[in-house]
Amino acid sequence: MKIMVAIKRVVDYAVKIRVKPDKSGVETQNVKMSMNPFCEIALEEALRIKESGLASEVVAVSMGPPQCVDTIRTGLAMGADRGIHVEYPDALYPLSVAKLLKALVEVEKPGLLILGKQAIDDDCNQTGQMLAGLLRWPQGTFASKVILDKEKQAATVDREVDGGIETLSLDLPAVITTDLRLNQPRYATLPNIMKAKSKVVKKYTPQDLNVEIKADLEVVQVTEPPKRKVGVVLSSVDELIDKLKNEARVI
Amino acid sequence: MATRGLLGAIGRRASPLSVCRYLSFTSASRTISTLVIAEHEGGSIKASSVNAVEAAKLLGHDNSISVLLAGSGQSLQEAASTASSCHPSISQVLVADSDRFTHSLAEPWARLIQLVQQTGVYSHVVAASGSFGKNIVPRAAALLDVSPVTDVTEISEPRQFVRPIYAGNALCTVRYTGADPCVLTIRSTSFPVDLQAADSKSNEAPISQVDLSTFEEESIGKSRYVKLASQDTERPDLGNARIVVTGGRGLKSSENFKMIEKLAEKLGAAVGATRAAVDSGFVPNDLQVGQTGKIVAPELYMAFGVSGAIQHIAGMRDSKVIVAVNKDSDAPIFQVADYGLVGDLFEVIPELIEKLPEK
Numbered sequence: 001m002k003i004m005v006a007i008k009r010v011v012d013y014a015v016k017i018r019v020k021p022d023k024s025g026v027e028t029q030n031v032k033m034s035m036n037p038f039c040e041i042a043l044e045e046a047l048r049i050k051e052s053g054l055a056s057e058v059v060a061v062s063m064g065p066p067q068c069v070d071t072i073r074t075g076l077a078m079g080a081d082r083g084i085h086v087e088y089p090d091a092l093y094p095l096s097v098a099k100l101l102k103a104l105v106e107v108e109k110p111g112l113l114i115l116g117k118q119a120i121d122d123d124c125n126q127t128g129q130m131l132a133g134l135l136r137w138p139q140g141t142f143a144s145k146v147i148l149d150k151e152k153q154a155a156t157v158d159r160e161v162d163g164g165i166e167t168l169s170l171d172l173p174a175v176i177t178t179d180l181r182l183n184q185p186r187y188a189t190l191p192n193i194m195k196a197k198s199k200v201v202k203k204y205t206p207q208d209l210n211v212e213i214k215a216d217l218e219v220v221q222v223t224e225p226p227k228r229k230v231g232v233v234l235s236s237v238d239e240l241i242d243k244l245k246n247e248a249r250v251i
Numbered sequence: 252m253a254t255r256g257l258l259g260a261i262g263r264r265a266s267p268l269s270v271c272r273y274l275s276f277t278s279a280s281r282t283i284s285t286l287v288i289a290e291h292e293g294g295s296i297k298a299s300s301v302n303a304v305e306a307a308k309l310l311g312h313d314n315s316i317s318v319l320l321a322g323s324g325q326s327l328q329e330a331a332s333t334a335s336s337c338h339p340s341i342s343q344v345l346v347a348d349s350d351r352f353t354h355s356l357a358e359p360w361a362r363l364i365q366l367v368q369q370t371g372v373y374s375h376v377v378a379a380s381g382s383f384g385k386n387i388v389p390r391a392a393a394l395l396d397v398s399p400v401t402d403v404t405e406i407s408e409p410r411q412f413v414r415p416i417y418a419g420n421a422l423c424t425v426r427y428t429g430a431d432p433c434v435l436t437i438r439s440t441s442f443p444v445d446l447q448a449a450d451s452k453s454n455e456a457p458i459s460q461v462d463l464s465t466f467e468e469e470s471i472g473k474s475r476y477v478k479l480a481s482q483d484t485e486r487p488d489l490g491n492a493r494i495v496v497t498g499g500r501g502l503k504s505s506e507n508f509k510m511i512e513k514l515a516e517k518l519g520a521a522v523g524a525t526r527a528a529v530d531s532g533f534v535p536n537d538l539q540v541g542q543t544g545k546i547v548a549p550e551l552y553m554a555f556g557v558s559g560a561i562q563h564i565a566g567m568r569d570s571k572v573i574v575a576v577n578k579d580s581d582a583p584i585f586q587v588a589d590y591g592l593v594g595d596l597f598e599v600i601p602e603l604i605e606k607l608p609e610k
Contacts, residue, residue, distance in 0.1 A: 016561070017417045026421055038543075094389070095398045120542065123416055124401050126389035129357065133393035138474035139357050141386045144536070156477065160536050161382040162490075162545075164481035168356070171473040180526065180543060181536060216398045216429025220411065223422050228568070231589040233580075237602040240574065243590055248572045250494070250551040251518065251607070 001111035001172075002057045003046040005080065006101055007039040009064060009071040010121040023221040026121075035071050038116025040078075041178040044185040045146060046114050047079045054148045057081045059108060063092055063100055069201055076196035077188035083201035084108075088213065094122075096206075096213045098130035103209035105135060110173065112155070117142050117177040128177035138170040144181040148172075283311035283409055286367060286432070287318045287341075288378035288388065290355070294329030296320070296337050298491050299379035302439035304338040307377045309406045309442070314375075319345045319367055319461070321352035321360065335456040338444065347461040354476035355383050361390035362471065367461060368395060373432050375409075380436035381490070392434040399434040400425060402546075404441040409433075418542040418565035439490060440548035440569065482535050489538060492521030494551045495570070497540055499563075500527035501556015501577065501596055508533040510600045511555060517607050523547065525563050541566035555596045559584025576600075 011017060012032040020027055035043075046058045060075035062068040063086040072083035086100050105113065118125035132139035140146070140157030144165065147156040159166045160179045170176075188196070206213050234240050244251045285307040289300035300318075307316050318334050318341050320327060327348055335344045345367060351359040364376065364387070376391070378384035380402045392399040405413035410427040412435060427433045489495065496518065498511040508528070515522045523540040524533065540547055542565035552570035557563060559575070559582055567573070568587060575588035576599050585591045592599060 011417070013562070017420050019421050026417060093398050095393065095396075098393060118543065121417055123414075123418070123542065125385050126392075126399060126401060129386060129389035130393035132357070133361055133390035139386075139390065140474075141357070142382060159382075161479075162537060164479060164535065164537050166479045167477035169475045169477055174473075179536075181530070216427060217400070218426050218428055220424040220426050222416070222424075225415070225419060225422050225568070228573075228587050228589075231573070231585070231587075231591055233585070233591045233593060235592075237592070237599055237606060240590055240592055241603070241606055244551070244572070244574070245608075248551070248589070250572050 001055045002059060002108060003049060003055045003112045003114060004059045004061060004101075004105065004108060004110035005039070005043045005046045005075070006097070006113070006115045006127070007043060007060055007062050007071055007075050008036040008116070008119045009033050009062060009068050010036045010119055013037055013120055019222055019224045023223055025219065025222050033067070033071075035074050036116055036119045036121075038118060038120070038178055038180070040185040041180065041182050042114040042116050043075050043078055043080060044183045045178060046112075047186075048183065049112075049146075049148060054150055055112070059084060059110065061086070061101065061104060063088060063097055065089055072201050073196050074188065076199045076201075077193040078186060079192065080199075082199055084204065085201055086204045086206065086209070088206055092213065093215055093217055094124050094126040094130055096211070096215070097127050098134055099211045100206060100209055101127075101131050102134045103211050104204070107209075112173060113137075113175045115175070115177045117179055128175050132175035135173075135175070138174045140168055140170050140174060140176045142179045143176050144179050146176060146182070283314040283374045284371070285310055285314055285316045285375040285377055286364075286371060286373040287316060288364060288376065288384065289318050289320050289334060290379070290381070290383045291320055291322060291327070291330035291334070294326045294333070296330055296334040297379075298488070299381050299439040301337050301444050302442045303377050303379045303437055304341060305444045306403070306406060306437040306442040307375065308340045310375055310377075310409050314340070315342045316340050317343045317345055317371065317373070318456075319347070319364070321347035321349070321363055321461075323348055323350050323353045331458050335458055336454075339454060341456040343456050344458045345461050346458055347463060349463055349466075351471065355387065356474050356476060357387050357390050358474055359471045360387045361394055362466065363461070364388075364391035365394040366463075366466060368432055370462070376432045376434045378436050379439045381439070384436045388434060388436050395432065395434070397429050397432065397434055398427070399436065400427060401436050403435050403437045415565075418561050419568055420561065420565075438546055440546060482537065486515060487519070487521045489521040489523055489540070489545050489547060492547070492549050494518050494520035494553070495523050495540070495547050495549045495567070496520045496553045496555070497523035497525065497557060497567070498528055498533070498555050499525040499557035500531065502528060502533060505533040507597070510604075514553075514600055514604050517604055520551075520553075521549075523567075525557050525560075554584055554588070555600060557584050558582045559587065
């Protein structure tokens, strides 16, 4: 079985972002970019499944401008076998990403797709679900545990839901999206980084895949959130209780 | 663009009547009718789904709101009857009764939304962005070939919304320009419901059954519910609590975390946690507050031993009053706290428990 993993290049999670003065978006020039943390977890899970002998190949896919190849190389250095880059100059909305991934699924015929549950830049939490819908495949979102059964061709997925942990059984092929607690992603070692340089990254354009990119959303503006007023530092519990009772009136 | 601007201006200022006239003059499809995807539990509609109705109300004055409930048996029927009187703006309750919906699996649910949309032709589909809505709504949107808008915090025009991006460090205003329906999930804490206005026993909305005869089985049955491991708790629900008491890594152990629970009990508060506290096994994951956990906006948020990482702040920055207790005076949490106390939480919490008034 082949596993396809979608990875996204985003502003590093630890960066304090800045909104552009013209309100057109968030500054991404000269800002540290990394693989989306949830995508790292997705790739790690795919690699573990391969290492346990349940998959033969892990293909990492990324979409967007040429720099996405760096993200794919990071994925290859972690252990993915090969990469696919769908080149597109502008931002892609989840619906377009899902359509492009669907087209790639038809070419690559993977038995399992793993994605992160959300990208930490747009915070959409949509692509995996949309892809599963387009493919008419079952979905296991917010996964914190995945167990594959090769004989039954099924995956048992523990999902982090509002009330606790829900367990589902999915027939393969399926789409799984990862939550934070699924695993601890590995670091790429230097030899693997070197090896990654000789691995293949195939290029496609949306035209090659017969996918028309049309956006039904437009960004009107991006602004900074309202600032909270500066707080006060108190010196004792008594003072705190007094403030909460008499000033804030919340207890 | 000019037309859109004008439409926006009228939507804000003019009376409902003139809006209608203007809308019907431009395009009949601009009439607003909304399908709210509701979640129910134990025979009652969930509070976050009532928040979704409140958000739907803000989409337009002449909005006819239908609430869709699915499930099976007695608890569904009870939920439908509570739903019919949970908010005065609801004009009908649609009920899909089938074993396929007993557990909220995305595959049958998304197909159901597509089916109901095809028969009802709604201009908007709205759900709360809890784990239920996030799982189901994007799949339904893909079946309808439209882009959904996640986690809306403000509705400025019928098709223009504000949503937080980058863990709430930027607010993005987006306009939906595609075909009907406009699909959105809303952040429930941004659309509070006035409880008195919501009590509408006198005008119960009619309940009707969804015709499931054309519901194909394609893509359904490929996923099966196995079990739900839930933590039973007497405390208020984290998402709706008036007071939230949160513990972080500073608590050091699950034993010590009991102090947080004791304080919460005294305040009638819900308990929250940071990722560090969950990953260290102090508490279960469904208590995590943050970008990838729950988003809360209580009247009072008390953080103990929480450093205040970007990802945690994302989940609580809209709280009315924030209190932080940390022994590190440089902790970033103090930048968002209204009241900060630099001190050892192992001394502060017991003192608070002792000195707080009885509820």
